[in-house]
Amino acid sequence: MARAIPLERGLPRFSARPRIGTIAKHAVLIAVAVLVAYPFYFMLTSSFKDVLEAARTPPTIFPTEFHPENYTDAWNRAPWGRYFVNTIFVSVTVTVLELATACLAAYAFARMRFRGKTILFTVFLATLMIPAEATLIPNYVLMSPSRNGCLGLPCLGWFDSYQVQIVPFIASAFSIFLMRQFFLSIPSELADAARIDGAGHLRFLWSIVLPLSVPALITAGLITFLGSWNAFQWPLIVTSKPDFRPVQVGLSGFRQEAGSSYHLLMAAATFVVAPIVVLFLVAQRYLVQGIARTGIRG
């Protein structure tokens, strides 16, 4: 990540002499940290309380009795296994395919000379400005049963399916730009050497460029995966059966289902949030770098 912004660089002077200012700074940082972390703490502790204690005011700081069976109760109240399989399948597929299309397109933009390059690049750039809201209704119609006409052609009829949650998202101009930027930083001498050795573009991309681009691939992959894992509005409108619904839509429905069983809702929220939080803790530096470099906001 030659161009990555060095986030860790600080102002040297402030480390020189610890003083009251330092304590004040930590006080501010800790106060905000408590506010930020409180909902997580509340969720986690409530998920282990029994039904009465979960609704007690003021809330107990810590469960008086541990009820880990809340998790199995919550799990059995809704088809969570199915929701998780759906979300994992959709997120992984979207991420893998999106990286594939992004690498191919980014390579063409970064390393190849072809007619229409400038105009296509401009069009892709322009699509970044189109908000999802603008395309929501036509895409919904496009997915509707095929007897409805779509610009004279039959519609796709993809409601309640995996492809409706996957196919529209397997290419994004954002990932293409991210990867292109990285590919441009790979020295062109490598390309010349590869060409002299008789390697074609595809071979050069596969055996030289991609192994050098692992950090960028992880960054782009994480941003895509995060968006896919947390996707809500689109699956909400194009799926109606649990067979294809993802965890976020499942959790939204479970809020009504759980009703006053607040401890169960907190257990469900915990296991929906946990995988992505763990993934973030493991790979945060890639995600943070990606956001610092591109300014994407999900």
Add this chain to the structure above:
Amino acid sequence: MAAEVIPARVRASPRRRLPVETIQAWLFLLPAVVIIGVFKVIPAIAAFYMSLFKWDVIQGAFRGLGNYTDWLYDSALRSPDFWRALSTTFAYVIFTVPLEMAIALVLAYLLFQKMRARGLYRTLYYLPYVTSFVAAAAVFVWVFNPQYGPANEVLGLFGIGAQKWLEEPSGIFELAASAFGITLPAWLAGPSLALLVLSLVTVWHYLGYQIVIFLAGLSNISQEFYEAARLDGASERQIFTKITLPLLSPTTFFVFTVASIGVLRSFDSVYVLTNGGPLDTTRTVTLLVFRTAFQQAQFGLGSALAFILTLVILLFTLIQFRVLGRRVQYG
């Protein structure tokens, strides 16, 4: 022989190689072009086309700009909803963006200095950003529950009476004034307390993201400016206001537009926290689009409304491009 092979390759001039490479490049681009074309470019054009028709599930009569004028002034049924939703949306932006930016800037400035546990703070602040609004809402709806929520407990510590939070349709100025026994006229009531809570949850969600952007911006300011200022005996406050803030302004502006656009188009937060209520005081434009299109099945009207929102968002984007010019780089 081998010596001849290489010159032959080199002699393959760009002019002769170009068509082959053009075909190859377009093959590389094909998957992305098809997907972005079919699911992004064509739908964006189709949305405008649909907005010109009466379109309830199936295409009806051509209305020209009728759907737009219905929203803007023509329909006694639609236009009050539109103007109310638009002002709610802007109130949501105004409650959220400045607060979010101010907190993020201060925290980023503190975190930028060498100190203990910097990584830990940053990780913690960042956690809400990876958490979905659906999961966050499950927690916050309870935290702000009028009967059981800990939020009222905290208010109680300060001797303030219990509030209805996300279920409170009264305006915040109205509530504040009534605490002093003053009754405000309706036009001064202000946006609802529910909207303010919605904004606070949104700030919570995006804070870490903005800190990261501000940190990146801070690290782009050359150390030489700081050193020169110190040699001249500038105080820490002077350094912040005279050096950091002005040099950070492109980043600040970038964060402002991106955050504003983010709130303008936010759907998940509103849908899961209040679903537009209480008494429609948090019904934003995106939620109105959703209801018009997917609950009333008015695709034409919905598309027109989405198009109006898109124009507002494009305006922010264009201002951003204009002001920042080449300083913002994608990728």
